[in-house]
Structure formats: C-alpha cells, structure tokens
Amino acid sequence: MRLTYIASALVALCLVTSAGDDPLPSWNDGPSKQAITAFVARVTREGSPERVAPEQRIAVFDNDGTLWSEQPLYFQFMFVADRVKALAPQHPEWKEKEPFKSLLAGDFKGALAGGEQAVVELMAATHAGMTTEEFSALVLDWTANAKHPRFQRPYTECVFQPMLELLAYLRANGFKTFIVSGGGVEFMRPWAEKVYGIPPEQVVGSRGKLRFEVRDGKPVLVKLPEVDLVDDKEGKAIGIQQQIGRRPLMAFGNSDGDLQMLQWTTAGQGPRFALLVHHTDAEREWAYDRPSSIGQLDKGLEEAKVKGWTLVDMQKEWKRIYPFDKP
C-alpha cells in the first residue's frame, strides 16, 4: 500500500517535472519562445524588480488568425454562409438578391464584393430577431457538425496547438487570459471555454444591440440588426477598456486589425509585451500578409520592427500547427 503511494507520488512528480521542463513543447527554441518565457519570468518571478501583482496580469488574444485559422475565410463567415443556405427555402427572393445570390451559388468573393454593407446585411438576415439562447444553440450545433473544407474536421479543431500551450502556460503563471476579437462575441462564447479554457466573461468581441423582452412570460434578450461595437482596430482598445477596464500586460495578434490593441497595451507603464503571429507556412497552414486581404499585416510588420515586438515565424517556430498534427 505504502509503496503504491510512493510510486504514484513519483509518477505525479515526473509528470509535473516534465511539464515544468517545457511548458511550450510545440514551440521550437527560437526567438519568440525565448522572448515569451523571458518576459513571463521578468514579471512573475519572486524578487524580480519588475514583478507585477497577479491581478494586473492580463493577457489579451485576438482570435481569427491568432488562436485559430482564418482561411479560406473567417470561420464565422462560413457559419453565416451555412445559415443562409439553411434559411434560403424561406427566402425565395434571395435567389435574385445580393449578397445572398452569390453566397448561395458558392461564390464567396462575389458575396463580399459589397463590402461592409454586405456583411451587415448577412449578419442581420442570419443573426437578428432570435434570442441569445437560440443563437447560442445554433452556434453549438454548427461547431459540432460543420467541417472545415480543407481539413474535413470541425472548425474548433483548427486551433493552433502552440497557442493552446501558451494560454495554459500564462494561466499557470497567474495570468487571466482574454479573447479580444473582431468576431462576434455571441459567436465565440458558446465554445471558447471548452476549446481555449476562456470563460464567457473573458471574451470581448463585436456585438449587436440587444432588446429585453418578455416572451411567454419569460424574459429573453433579442438580437437586433444594429451594431453596438465593432471590436476591430481602434475598437479593440475601446472593447478592452469597456469590458476589462485595465490595460493588458501582454497582447497577441496577427493583423493590422490588432495594431491599436498592441499600441494600447505597450503604451502602459512598466514592462509590456506584444506579439504578432506571421502566417508564413503555405504548406501546413497558409502564407499571407498582403494588403487588402483577410489578415492583412502591413503596418504591423513595420511597427513590430521599430518597437521590438515579437514576430512569430509560424513556419520556422511552430513544431505543430494543429492539435491533430503529429507531435
């Protein structure tokens, strides 16, 4: 009996030690991994002159292109496209009306030719009018059943293994991890806790207006076709202030939409950390950063150089991309 206890204690110890040896096993020992671990040590180690109190350890993460892929299109847009297909029989007029017509024909580029107006129309047609609970159920149904066109796996499996390790590593070091995404907050919350370990109250995102109503004697919140916050670019700093209310210590993004979030974070007093994921792996993921595409990274690359932000070369620095890749 006693020996069994000692044996299990030893096993437990080994597990702890092995995890302790390398909390970021999917990161090669490159400059990004070194920068991350050096910064975390600097702000958390007992006796460090720059130690930051645990309650100030706020880390914010963009989602699309930072925590999961965003190609061939933002995943939320794939969800919207699936909703349009499901609703099309009730809307015969969509066959002749853009952006629905193109979308139903599988022409995503055509559907998005109308720019922001097209996106707003699609969101209104597919998200508005229902209650927050109905919407949440639709999202969960989609994440359980829809498959990514390239990997033929649920979208929630197309998340970056190195970033999952980074989230866990930061939390183990006393950080509170938040998502701050241009994506819809109601689209991310239903699955973010299970997939990223990030609870709903730590998800900041774009949001529509809501209306409180009593339906069948029960209070509900109805999604309205009006934008309340576009949590992108300047909106990310605003979303952080509105919902978190203190300046992050670390910020992680991948595109020019994250620029103001990184600027706002690093303008704080004392040590701050900013990182951009650079999509350089055409084989295992995608390689892109061109202006006027999804995930444009143009000003960000310039500013990262000038300010010494960490730039992750996915192709060189990540051993694995997805959890389903072989370790």
Place this chain on the structure above:
Amino acid sequence: MRLTYIASALVALCLVTSAGDDPLPSWNDGPSKQAITAFVARVTREGSPERVAPEQRIAVFDNDGTLWSEQPLYFQFMFVADRVKALAPQHPEWKEKEPFKSLLAGDFKGALAGGEQAVVELMAATHAGMTTEEFSALVLDWTANAKHPRFQRPYTECVFQPMLELLAYLRANGFKTFIVSGGGVEFMRPWAEKVYGIPPEQVVGSRGKLRFEVRDGKPVLVKLPEVDLVDDKEGKAIGIQQQIGRRPLMAFGNSDGDLQMLQWTTAGQGPRFALLVHHTDAEREWAYDRPSSIGQLDKGLEEAKVKGWTLVDMQKEWKRIYPFDKP
C-alpha cells in the same frame, strides 16, 4: 522556536475556525441569512444533487443602495456636484444656466428638476473630453478627500458591512462576484477592487462612448458626451449579457431598477437566488422605498412576495450597517 511555531499555528487555526463558524457575523440569524446559507450549501456542497460547477457560480450585485448607501443622493452625483464647483471658475455662464445654477447654490433638487436631460448635461460637462486615465485619477482624488455630509467620512467607508461579508463568503464558496450598477463603470472601477475585492473586469455599469486618439505620440481613450449603455432596468440584463455572457446564479439589488436583473437571473434553469435589500432603518441608515424617489422599491416588493425572493429587513437583520459601526 518550535513552541513559537506551534503557538502561531494554533492562533491561525483559531482564527480560521472562528471565521468558519460564522462567515456572516453582521447578519442576525434571521430569514435572509438562513436563505443565503441554505442556497449556497445547495449549489456548492459535494454530493448535492443541485450542485453547480464553480465556473457557473456568478453572483451579481447592484451598487447604489445595495453595497453602499445612496442617500442623501447617489454618491456619483455628489462627485459630479464637487466637479461642477471645481470647474465653475472656468465657466462663468453656469451662474445663470440650469442645472449648474441650482447645483452651485447647493440646491440639488432644483438641479435635478430637469430630469434625465439635466443629468446628461452634468455628466457631459464634468466627465467628457478627458482621457480615461485622467478621469480615473479625479475619482481617486475625490474618494480620498470628499466626505459624506452625514457621517463625515469618505464615501468609500459608507459601504455595508454585511454585504462585504457576503461578498467574501460567496468568493470563499467559489463564486465570482460582479457589480452590475446603474452608476458609471469608470466611476466605480478605480476603487471597487480595494473596497469590495471586485476587480475592474468584474464591474458592469453605465458607460459613455469612447474615442481612440493619439495625443503626444501616445494612444489614449477619450470620454465622449454620448451614452453607450444605461445599465439600469432592462439595461442591467443587457449589460450582464454583453459583459459577463452567462446568466447569474444569484442576484442582489434594492430597487425597481434591479427588477429586470432579478427576473433575468431567476428565469434560468435550475436553482437561482434573488435578494432585495429593503431600507428600513431610519436611525442607522435611511428608511425609504417610495415611488419616484431614489431607490424606489414598489414593483420589486410585489414581485418578491409572488416569487419568493429574499427581502432583507435592514433594521431587523443587520447587526451593523457600516464597518465604522461598533460590532
């Protein structure tokens, strides 16, 4: 040496045991205390059929009249009045212009005669145009120096001792405690962590719009004179959904402004808890609940009866009101 260790261990143990015996020492053993502790046991005890996972243990608290007093006027209004006085030399026109004229003459009722429009004008004149950091510094300066007219103590000492104990008790039982107040979120965050143990990211409140700007090469967030959310009545359910993103398990309020928050909370599946603080103590605090006054509690009293919500009789159930009262 060894004896000293044992002695301190014993002292520590006694402290723990004594706190463990009664986590709510300022509550008399009345129906409210019993309802609170019975509910917490029901949703947290190992083996309880209605046990709720720790991440679902969300408790929301109104602030004005629930966590601190709200008489003779909402404390934020006292702050605004002090700001108007401080800014008056730069605004000679205020001497002839309502609501400033009345306010400068010490006539609060007259200043508020203009209703919501008057409040918006006062907020715009005293809150807008400055950065969030400048505003935060003003609030902290005020909480350090201003004194409540009746008690001649800082406003942040005019908080309810029984509620401080309740906050700590719920946190010790795995709850995350949130403020959900009609007061300004930027007004509460600077001191809520120190006074209530509630961090900025767990404060939901009314908010104005913000603008991201670069001033002297540094990004700042500027407060605009436009309302973004009135976190009162229906707005409380909306604020909860926008910022917390899941339905609370317990909700605490004191007025009809909290009604929809309590309705939204108790409409969730499984066990839910709602409590209203009834201001019945004219001697130690104030006694009020009349329609069309601060802290109107009219519909709430009715609904509490019908739905079995807990109603705290301050006068009978609270041994102490403020931390500065003798225990």
